[in-house]
């Protein structure tokens with residue numbers, strides 16, 4: 001199957017605002033001048049297809065440091081879904097990276113060293129895989145804890161979430177996003193989730209709960225989360 | 240007709256992108272792995288500072304580049320000249336800006352090509368993306384080389400009408416401490432916001 005060769009601009013209300021009230025970093029780092037429109041050329045409709053050669057993949061268990069090691073604190077979760085293009089075709093062979101806080105709301109990262117929440121020596125905290133023939137990915141992890149944004153005047157807490165980085169099939173299908181959990185009260189006050197103006201767009205960031213009997217094992221809670229990256233393939237569908 | 244799916248919204252990369260995801264050699268595009276041959280072409284080094292507002296250095300940005308090989312080819316099905324692409328060149332690299340806001344890449348000088356989409360010649364160029372906490376979407380721009388005759392016709396370079404602004408995308412030859420001895424070194428600072436702001440393109 002050939003990769004997409006047609007990319008249209010994003011539909012603005014379905015993507016987040018760049019400057020977000022109350023999110024100070026967004027005001028210091030967002031360019032102040034309007035963006036220039038450039039034509040798509042070959043450089044934009046291509047992209048690295050063989051990154052699994054360069055980046056180590058096959059890390060899909062965040063819940064322990066290595067195979068056979070004790071598992072991290074918290075509730076085991078199984079997160080899976082499909083990577084699709086705008087025509088609902090599977091995006092195969094794409095590198096997909098995830099990272100998240102531990103069950104207490106702390107990251108395995110030096111930039112989180114001031115966080116008073118405890119570290120968990122058994123928590124790996126990140127994973128990288130390649131999507132399969134159906135565009136599917138899957139990770140085993142523990143449910144991330146919520147965490148407060150330090151010294152925020154409105155006591156903003158980040159709801160439980162998982163960060164996703166998707167390399168896709170081309171420069172224009174690169175996507176960095178976050179996945180949220182259904183039914184979390186903190187979702188309603190999250191400045192980053194609320195930065196997406198369109199309600200349907202916000203819903204696209206929230207995973208679906210998987211009924212227990214649909215899971216292959218009894219010791220996990222399951223979430224299903226499809227991700228759509230930009231791009232259309234040459235052959236128009238269904239005509 | 241197939242049901243159109245809307246792309247998932249972007250969200251900021253945040254401050255906690257795992258350090259091990261930005262591997263030691265991911266910013267060196269001149270080889271794939273220890274066993275592979277070196278990529279063809281002139282080795283170059285590109286480095287610079289990233290600044291946020293008030294010209295404060297911005298550390299912990301994730302920077303990615305994408306470019307054709309030394310002959311202007313991509314190993315990608317959308318390139319009609321793909322059969323000629325250098326098998327030892329992937330064209331993609333990643334780096335995080337260090338504590339002083341410095342980013343850098345080692346790569347080969349990209350070749351120009353005749354663009355099948357716009358029908359215009361593309362001057363040698365490198366596409367660059369910057370992600371950071373505070374950036375709800377990535378910002379993207381294109382770097383160009385000094386003294387290239389093809390710059391004046393390049394459809395992306397000319398998408399910026401103000402000549403003084405588009406000059407900010409031209410790499411500047413400079414002796415840089417961290418450049419390998421056998422590489423031509425170029426500098427390009429990226430100003431996310433404020434005076435001398437880098438021009439960015441609609442993604």
Ligand SMILES: [Fe+2]
Pocket residue numbers: 101158161163253255
């Ligand atoms: Fe986070």
